[in-house]
Amino acid sequence: MVNYPRWAMILTIVVALLGVIYASPNFLLTSEESEQATGVLPSKQMNLGLDLQGGSSLLLNVEVDVAIKELMESVETTVRRELRRSGDRIGYTGLRTQQNAVLFDLRNITDSDKVRDRLRNIENGFELTDTGGGKFRLEMTEEEAQARRQSIVEQSIEIARVRIDELGVSEPVIQQQGAERILVQVPGVGDPERLIDLLGEVAKMTFHLVNEEVSLQEALNGNVPAGSFVRFGPEEEGRIPYVVRREVVVGGERLVDAQPSFQDGQPIVSFRFDAAGGQKFGEVTSQNVGVRLAILLDDEVISAPVIRGAILGGSGIITGRFTVEQVNDLSLLLRAGALPAPMTVLEVRTVGPGLGQDSIDAGKIASMIGLAAVIVFMIASYGLFGLMAAVALLFNLSLIVALLSFLQATLTLPGIAGIVLTIGMAVDANVLILERIKEETRNGRTPISAIDAGYRRALTTIIDSNLTTLIAAILLFQFGSGPIKGFAVTLSIGILTSMFTALMLTRLFVVVWLRRTRPKTLAI
Amino acid sequence: MFKLNFVPQNTKVNFVGYRRFSYPFSALLVVASIALFLVQGLNFGIDFKGGFLIEVKTEGPADVSELRNTLGGLGLGEVQVQEFGAPDDILIRVQQQDGSEGEQAAVIAQIKGALGSQVAEYRRTEFVGPTVGAELIESAIWAVVLAIGAILIYIWFRFEWQFGVGAVIALTHDVITTIGLFALTQLEFNLATVAAILTIAGYSINDTVVIYDRVREELRRYKKMDMDALLNLSANRTLSRTFMTSVTTLIALTALAIFGGTIIRDFAFAMIWGVVIGTYSSVFIAVPVLLGLKLSRESLSAGLEEDGSSKDDKAAETPPEK
Numbered sequence: 001m002v003n004y005p006r007w008a009m010i011l012t013i014v015v016a017l018l019g020v021i022y023a024s025p026n027f028l029l030t031s032e033e034s035e036q037a038t039g040v041l042p043s044k045q046m047n048l049g050l051d052l053q054g055g056s057s058l059l060l061n062v063e064v065d066v067a068i069k070e071l072m073e074s075v076e077t078t079v080r081r082e083l084r085r086s087g088d089r090i091g092y093t094g095l096r097t098q099q100n101a102v103l104f105d106l107r108n109i110t111d112s113d114k115v116r117d118r119l120r121n122i123e124n125g126f127e128l129t130d131t132g133g134g135k136f137r138l139e140m141t142e143e144e145a146q147a148r149r150q151s152i153v154e155q156s157i158e159i160a161r162v163r164i165d166e167l168g169v170s171e172p173v174i175q176q177q178g179a180e181r182i183l184v185q186v187p188g189v190g191d192p193e194r195l196i197d198l199l200g201e202v203a204k205m206t207f208h209l210v211n212e213e214v215s216l217q218e219a220l221n222g223n224v225p226a227g228s229f230v231r232f233g234p235e236e237e238g239r240i241p242y243v244v245r246r247e248v249v250v251g252g253e254r255l256v257d258a259q260p261s262f263q264d265g266q267p268i269v270s271f272r273f274d275a276a277g278g279q280k281f282g283e284v285t286s287q288n289v290g291v292r293l294a295i296l297l298d299d300e301v302i303s304a305p306v307i308r309g310a311i312l313g314g315s316g317i318i319t320g321r322f323t324v325e326q327v328n329d330l331s332l333l334l335r336a337g338a339l340p341a342p343m344t345v346l347e348v349r350t351v352g353p354g355l356g357q358d359s360i361d362a363g364k365i366a367s368m369i370g371l372a373a374v375i376v377f378m379i380a381s382y383g384l385f386g387l388m389a390a391v392a393l394l395f396n397l398s399l400i401v402a403l404l405s406f407l408q409a410t411l412t413l414p415g416i417a418g419i420v421l422t423i424g425m426a427v428d429a430n431v432l433i434l435e436r437i438k439e440e441t442r443n444g445r446t447p448i449s450a451i452d453a454g455y456r457r458a459l460t461t462i463i464d465s466n467l468t469t470l471i472a473a474i475l476l477f478q479f480g481s482g483p484i485k486g487f488a489v490t491l492s493i494g495i496l497t498s499m500f501t502a503l504m505l506t507r508l509f510v511v512v513w514l515r516r517t518r519p520k521t522l523a524i
Numbered sequence: 525m526f527k528l529n530f531v532p533q534n535t536k537v538n539f540v541g542y543r544r545f546s547y548p549f550s551a552l553l554v555v556a557s558i559a560l561f562l563v564q565g566l567n568f569g570i571d572f573k574g575g576f577l578i579e580v581k582t583e584g585p586a587d588v589s590e591l592r593n594t595l596g597g598l599g600l601g602e603v604q605v606q607e608f609g610a611p612d613d614i615l616i617r618v619q620q621q622d623g624s625e626g627e628q629a630a631v632i633a634q635i636k637g638a639l640g641s642q643v644a645e646y647r648r649t650e651f652v653g654p655t656v657g658a659e660l661i662e663s664a665i666w667a668v669v670l671a672i673g674a675i676l677i678y679i680w681f682r683f684e685w686q687f688g689v690g691a692v693i694a695l696t697h698d699v700i701t702t703i704g705l706f707a708l709t710q711l712e713f714n715l716a717t718v719a720a721i722l723t724i725a726g727y728s729i730n731d732t733v734v735i736y737d738r739v740r741e742e743l744r745r746y747k748k749m750d751m752d753a754l755l756n757l758s759a760n761r762t763l764s765r766t767f768m769t770s771v772t773t774l775i776a777l778t779a780l781a782i783f784g785g786t787i788i789r790d791f792a793f794a795m796i797w798g799v800v801i802g803t804y805s806s807v808f809i810a811v812p813v814l815l816g817l818k819l820s821r822e823s824l825s826a827g828l829e830e831d832g833s834s835k836d837d838k839a840a841e842t843p844p845e846k
Contacts, residue, residue: 059656192649193633200629345629348651355579355647362785370779374772381530381768414716417780417788421723421795424776425730428769432734435765442533461737465730468678472671472726476719479667484719491723 002452004511012504016395019497022402046404049412049486052360054353055187056195060343062156062180064149067341071148072097072140075123079104079138082118090114100145106134153180155340160184162336163198182343190352202298202342203333205252209284210292210304211243219243231294233301237321242301244294249284250277258334260327261317267327269318271334278314286310297330363416370420371397378427382434385524388509389430392501396426399497400490409493412486422494429466429502433458438524447522451510455503462499470495530771531764539759539807540752540815546808550697557704564707569714570650572664574620574657576631579648580639585611587642594638600631609786613647625653664718668699671722675729683736686817691732694810698728698802705797716791724798727773731766731806738762739814743821751815759811770803 022042025034029043037043050057076097083090083104091107106112115136119128125144129137140148157174160182164172173185189195211228219230220241227247233240254277261270273281285293285307294304295318303320322330375393378386400419404411437454445453470492477488570577588605591614595603601619608615618635621628629651636646652660672692680688702721706713738758746754774796781792 061655190646191636192629192651193636196629196632200626342626344626344653345651346625346653347656348629348632348649350646350649352645352647354581354645359785359787362783362788366780366782366784366788369783370776373775373779377772377775413785413787414719414791417784417791420776420780420784421773424773425727425769427772428730428765431765431768431772435762435768438764439761457741461734464682464737465733468675468729468733469726471674471678472722472729475667475671475674476722479663479670480715480719484715487719487723491726 002448002455002511002514004508008504009508012508015500016399016505019395019399019402022406023398026401026405042405044405044408046401047408047410048356048360049410049415050185050187050349050356051351051413052356052363052411053187054190054351054356055185056189056192056348056350057186058184058192058195058199058345059177059347060160060182060184060199061346062153062182063342063344064152064180067152068100068145068148072100072102075126075138076102078122079119082122083115085118088114090118101137101139103135103137106136109134149180152340153182156343157182159337159339160199160343163332164195166332166336167194167198181346188353190350192348192350196345196348197329198333199343200345201333202339203252203336204298204338205255205334206296207249207251207281208244208247208294208296209249209288210294211245212291214243216241216243231296231299231301233304240301242292242294242304244296244301249293250281252334252338254278254280255334255337258331260324260331263317263319266319267322267324268320269322269327269331269334270315271318271331272315275314278312281314281316282310282312286312359413359416363413363420367416367420367423370423374423374427378430383523384513385430385434385437385510388506388513389427389434389502391509392430392506393423393426395505396494396497396501397423399500400493403493403497404490409489410486411490414484414487415490418487418490418494422491422498425469426494426498426501429458429462429498430506432461433502433506434524437522441522441524447519448514450522451514455507459503462502466495466499531767535760535763536756537760537763538756540755540812542808543812546804546812550805550809553701553704554697557700557707560704560707564710566703566707566713567710569712569717570617570652570657571714572657572661574652574654576616576618576620576635577648577650578616578618578632578635578646579608580614580616580643581645581647582612582614582642583644586614588614591616591639591642594642595635598634598638600635612644613786620654620657625655628653660715664715667718667722668725671725672696672699675725679729679733679736683740684819686814686819687736687740689817690810690813691729691736693813694732694805695725695728697805697809698724698798701801702794702798706794711790711793716788717794720791720794720798723795724802727799728802728805731769731802732810734765735759735762735806735811739811739819747821751819755811755814759807763807766803766807770799773799 022044025037025043026045029037029045031045034043034045076095079102080095083092083095090111092104093107095102095104097103106115112130112134116128116130119136119138122138125147126138126140129139131137153176157176161172161174164174164184164186167186167189169186169189171187173183175183177183184195184199186195211225214223214225214228219225219228224230224243228243228245230241231244233242250273254273256272256274258269258271261268272278289307289309292304292306294301296302303318305319318330371393375390378390378393380386382389397419400422403409433454436458437450440450440453441447473488473492473495477485477492480488586607588607592603592605595605595616595618600621603619604617606615607613616635618631621631632649632651672695675695676688676692679691699721702724706717735758738761739755742749742754742758742761749757777792777796777799781789781796784792
């Protein structure tokens, strides 16, 4: 081990210096300078986790089942319409939905061919099977179900992104996690309530005509006419009931713009439809003057103005008892579009900027003091060799910082704890070697022979003990969540860099020292 | 140059002989830990229990009872309000709410609305729903069990089964007593604690492996030495390293506990305990337990031929002074 080929020396020095160069942006540049920097020198800084820079992290579950159920309901409606096609009705019974399939029985088996004809291409990815005796089953294929579920999650991510972008925050992270979850991380946003509000709302807007032909009282008693349903106004306004026609006049997907505005000093939302939507809106309003038009947002009647005349040109306003903030949010949600499925907030973690900065400061102080104390202790215990180990420790730290910056791994508060812990444990490999050299010296070996044996014999121990710790760290990464992952990352990197510094860098110092001084005895 | 020498040279501590004391002591610790865990239980944080945690700063020293009254009036069930490191730093814990998961998160807005101007700054807001809480418990248990299993397999592969089992006994001892410490002190048991436990596992195994490595080496070198003496010799020869590494790690952890801030303090505290108990178990449990596992030279013979130490090694050997 005292043989240290020239190429290995050069390689070790290069790696150590690269560490210093790649770590330097974290100490020399401000974060703005780091982002703007160009040129050949590395300028990347460590990524700070939300717990250090402040910000909000939300874990959301996309309720895909709700959307799939809606889809199945609409397929069932289509099947009913097709079977009842006027002029050529097919008799059936027991039309129902079971999970991903619509089932029905024919009254007359001879209609089988006609059914196959009509329902064959009714919806993409559905298969029609005749289970015998006039029993039919229209089922969504497994692949189609998978594809639709994934696409619902992807659409949700897109819409969440649009909504969050409207907040004007920098670099939000919005990514899928597992099959049906979305992780949203927004740096700098200290109050999660607004995010919860923005993402928790489906914001599906539809326009319906109010059914003025029945009395409200009768409908509330349970006599709701076919093709209508009862919907209520907002809770704050006393849940006023309306009998509303099911048919959607125009849906929110036809909106091209929505903006907050004022009318007579009241906050309102003004909106504009696309061409097709505007045309339909114009037709319906011109034919229904005097009838109320109910605007439903997520099945709640937010406003039901009387149609005073044909609304042509495709734009209109929504009035109601809104606050300024409410119209701002509503127009934002309408612009971004409806979510394909509701989302449930599973987890929220927010750290204010004050606490983040405090944590960084505390982490810095703890690392500095820990480092200083360990260095003093090492030099006091091992003298010159302790000094070598201490210098190697400094390079070790810069390598950790360099790797974190280079890999753009996220540094979290537990990650800082991992670094401080590494300071303590990193000297272990050096201690193992130095203790072994001491022992071999006591056994009467010459300095060169003792150092050689010390390194050689400590080698397997160092590898075994570090690999076992690495196993624990990797499992921590695999099973840990969020900040814990950050701890596992710094711990793993720390294990690797401390093996390098002990086996290559301190050894380099020792070998150079040996060659220069050719000592007769070892003062260790 | 003046140098400290904490561990004298050529110590002859009879680690194996002390098992008369260390075994009953450790058994007591383990039994007490399990009993405390069953009787007192752990003070689970919201990571596992679900619920809300809000850290706030107030203008001047906080009026804890007023805050408690305000929040108690919301009908949110159990609400804890306590000082957190400073009189103007307050930690509020609210239990998980009844009703569907979807409505839970809205409670944050409700709490903030009620607190109004009593609070100057929101430092931390956390909510963990029941689904995530259950998953976090599950993955934490998996992480600990798999880590222990993987370490067992690794040592088995690198050494012999006796070493693997011995290391896992020591390791399990450390993990159980750490959990016992949390049950005793009722310090909050959260995700960071699990990270601490896994790191303790890693540290403890590190310590044990270093000594075992030496046992293996000495077994090959002294073919006739009595097993008790050989185990003691190995533990003593590595004692100064065991001590030095524990001290440097403890130095770093103490810095973390004192200066690292309130959030990291419990973590550092758990780790300090882990280093102490891990060091103890490495020498007083992991080493003597090899005797009970009937470790013999025969079980190592397979590795001997291929991996025999070089001649140059043997030349410089001096037998231990008896």
